[in-house]
Amino acid sequence: xxxxTVKDLRTYFHTRNGVYRAxxxxxxxxxxxxxxxxxxxxxxxxSVTCYSLMGLVPQPPGRIESGTAFFDGTDLLHCTPREARxxxxxxxxMIFQDPMTSLNPYLRISEQLIEPLLIHxxxxxxxxxxxxxxxxxxVGINDAARRIHYYPHEFSGGMRQRVMIAMALITKPELxxxxxxxxxxxxxxxxxxxxxxxxxQRDLGMAVIFITHDLGVVSGLCDRVLVMYAGRIxxxxxxxxxxxxxxxxYTRALQRSIPSLQPKGSELFTIRGLPxxxxxxxxxxxxxPRCDFAVDRCRAVDPPLAEWKPGHxxxxxxxxxxxx
Amino acid sequence: MPEPILELKDVRTHFPLHRGFLFxxxxxxxxxxxxVSLTLRSGEVxxxxxxxxxGKSTLARTIMQLVPTTGGAVVLEGRNLTQGSAEAVRxxxxxxxxxxxxxxASLNPRMTVFATLAEPLLVHRVCPxxxxxxxxxxxxxxxxxxPRFMQKYPHEFSGGQRQRIAxARALALEPKVIIADEPVSALDVSIQAQILNLLAxxxxxxxxxxxxxxxxxxxxxxxxxxxxxxxLGKIVELGSAVDxxxxxxxxYTRALVSAIPVxxxxxxxxxxxxxxxxxxPSPINPPVGCAFHPRCPYAQEKCKAAVPPLIPDGPTREVxxxxxxxx
Numbered sequence: 001x002x003x004x005t006v007k008d009l010r011t012y013f014h015t016r017n018g019v020y021r022a023x024x025x026x027x028x029x030x031x032x033x034x035x036x037x038x039x040x041x042x043x044x045x046x047s048v049t050c051y052s053l054m055g056l057v058p059q060p061p062g063r064i065e066s067g068t069a070f071f072d073g074t075d076l077l078h079c080t081p082r083e084a085r086x087x088x089x090x091x092x093x094m095i096f097q098d099p100m101t102s103l104n105p106y107l108r109i110s111e112q113l114i115e116p117l118l119i120h121x122x123x124x125x126x127x128x129x130x131x132x133x134x135x136x137x138x139v140g141i142n143d144a145a146r147r148i149h150y151y152p153h154e155f156s157g158g159m160r161q162r163v164m165i166a167m168a169l170i171t172k173p174e175l176x177x178x179x180x181x182x183x184x185x186x187x188x189x190x191x192x193x194x195x196x197x198x199x200x201q202r203d204l205g206m207a208v209i210f211i212t213h214d215l216g217v218v219s220g221l222c223d224r225v226l227v228m229y230a231g232r233i234x235x236x237x238x239x240x241x242x243x244x245x246x247x248x249x250y251t252r253a254l255q256r257s258i259p260s261l262q263p264k265g266s267e268l269f270t271i272r273g274l275p276x277x278x279x280x281x282x283x284x285x286x287x288x289p290r291c292d293f294a295v296d297r298c299r300a301v302d303p304p305l306a307e308w309k310p311g312h313x314x315x316x317x318x319x320x321x322x323x324x
Numbered sequence: 325m326p327e328p329i330l331e332l333k334d335v336r337t338h339f340p341l342h343r344g345f346l347f348x349x350x351x352x353x354x355x356x357x358x359x360v361s362l363t364l365r366s367g368e369v370x371x372x373x374x375x376x377x378x379g380k381s382t383l384a385r386t387i388m389q390l391v392p393t394t395g396g397a398v399v400l401e402g403r404n405l406t407q408g409s410a411e412a413v414r415x416x417x418x419x420x421x422x423x424x425x426x427x428x429a430s431l432n433p434r435m436t437v438f439a440t441l442a443e444p445l446l447v448h449r450v451c452p453x454x455x456x457x458x459x460x461x462x463x464x465x466x467x468x469x470x471p472r473f474m475q476k477y478p479h480e481f482s483g484g485q486r487q488r489i490a491x492a493r494a495l496a497l498e499p500k501v502i503i504a505d506e507p508v509s510a511l512d513v514s515i516q517a518q519i520l521n522l523l524a525x526x527x528x529x530x531x532x533x534x535x536x537x538x539x540x541x542x543x544x545x546x547x548x549x550x551x552x553x554x555x556l557g558k559i560v561e562l563g564s565a566v567d568x569x570x571x572x573x574x575x576y577t578r579a580l581v582s583a584i585p586v587x588x589x590x591x592x593x594x595x596x597x598x599x600x601x602x603x604x605p606s607p608i609n610p611p612v613g614c615a616f617h618p619r620c621p622y623a624q625e626k627c628k629a630a631v632p633p634l635i636p637d638g639p640t641r642e643v644x645x646x647x648x649x650x651x
Binding site for chain 2: 041042156157158159186187188189190191192194195213214215216217218219220239240243253254255257258259260262264265267268269270271274
């Protein structure tokens with residue numbers, strides 16, 4: 001049985017300006033120890049998918065309209081708050097993009113770091129502090145015994161992200177959800193943090209969902225990748241296949257627009273137009289208005305996410321028909 | 325070789341630090357830019373890269389004379405801006421314009437596109453007021469926006485479109501030099517490519533000289549003719565974009581290049597990477613000698629002895645490393 005199985009997840013935001021279908025029918029699964037990348041542009045629903053699993057969608061305006069998300073037999077979307085608390089923060093942990101806004105500036109690192117332990121385990125403060133210290137050392141913070149008593153502002157961006165990771169991993173979770181954890185960091189620090197996530201994953205044997213817009217990061221870290229567009233998955237496969245044989249026109253276009261893969265000085269390939277407004281009804285394929293391959297059928301028929309080859313799903317009618 | 329249009333000679337920008345509230349005492353200086361010499365040739369795109377805090381944005385602001393220089397000279401077409409009067413500097417700014425990173429913050433939310441683009445035209449009396457609307461329409465077309473959106477406000481546009489407005493504003497005075505400070509960092513990949521194409525195309529068409537600041541080396545390599553790598557207020561490597569990024573020489577550039585994830589799983593999982601330990605040191609109290617030596621895998625005693633100067637390495641490159649011949 002998979003560690004996590006998400007079926008038909010729909011999360012909508014009901015605002016004055018209409019209903020935003022941020023996540024609109026997402027299915028995926030995750031095995032123990034596996035690393036799954038979710039890529040997509042801003043607004044594609046990759047973060048909201050994970051926020052829905054963690055119960056972090058503000059309700060209202062958000063509402064989970066349908067779906068199930070079974071984590072080791074418990075439906076995260078329909079369980080009691082008590083059941084959710086036993087999983088969230090202990091067996092499933094999350095780290096965020098901006099370590100400055102996700103740490104409490106008023107509390108010492110020690111307080112924040114051991115809070116999950118005090119909540120989830122029967123443990124004394126002293127023992128929790130000892131575990132906290134070990135956790136800080138494990139993420140490579142020198143002089144942890146002194147620094148554990150610092151406030152977040154006394155750390156640099158990279159160090160704060162290390163603290164976040166230590167905090168997320170202190171309960172030895174089975175699943176870590178990382179929402180663009182390196183986007184705000186310099187490349188040199190990004191390399192350190194990615195190494196750290198890989199090492200911690202090996203040590204703890206946990207599964208990781210890694211949300212990013214950087215295909216480079218995905219290529220080094222993930223076993224499997226989901227590509228999201230306008231609240232849906234348009235393609236999913238193992239990482240190597242996705243890079244070497246992308247099928248969906250959006251994935252192909254995304255890959256072609258990376259500067260480092262194009263000859264220098266040439267006009268960069270661009271995807272024309274803008275992502276669709278998900279508060280308006282979209283007829284047919286949501287990528288059709290920007291797609292070079294779109295035909296009339298694409299604007300009329302809603303393409304299902306179908307198997308192309310074993311383990312490789314994609315949602316393009318023309319690919320499925322063998323036309324492109 | 326084209327004429328240099330902008331020259332920086334040993335430019336230094338230091339910020340004093342104070343301690344105390346009523347009786348302020350000096351408590352050191354932040355040497356944000358510390359002895360930078362560069363030339364920008366006419367029609368050239370110069371990329372400026374480095375980690376956050378290395379002084380690349382301060383350098384941009386120094387060139388624009390938005391912060392006072394501590395020492396050295398910024399010479400635009402023979403005029404030394406650091407010695408000019410405020411009025412002279414203001415006039416020179418016509419020839420130099422800036423595009424900022426965050427198009428959400430750099431546009432006034434209460435000004436329509438028309439008001440934003442008309443303001444520089446009116447302030448600098450570029451054209452008679454009755455021609456302003458025409459000029460604004462042409463500017464919008466230049467950057468790929470439909471002139472019918474003239475009366476809209478910034479919030480009605482997407483990030484990429486806002487960055488187009490910011491570029492149009494910079495172009496309004498027909499400057500000779502544009503300094504773009506991380507103009508695509510806040511944008512999605514597909515939008516990033518659109519803006520890069522626009523900037524590169526405008527540079528060619530209008531013979532603009534461009535200083536392009538970014539931390540994404542693949543973007544810099546794509547758009548730049550030459551690249552300068554900064555570390556802690558100093559340039560450590562300077563040369564043609566392809567040389568510097570494909571065959572980096574300075575240990576810091578090597579580490580920076582190797583830290584970029586390659587979007588190809590076969591290469592990414594097998595290649596050798598140099599992961600630098602620690603964070604960049606504080607510019608308040610920089611390490612003695614070569615500022616990079618505490619993180620450098622090749623550092624020796626002699627690296628601590630003196631600040632290494634930029635020395636020529638081949639015809640098109642300069643590198644500031646004393647161990648250059650040995651590593």
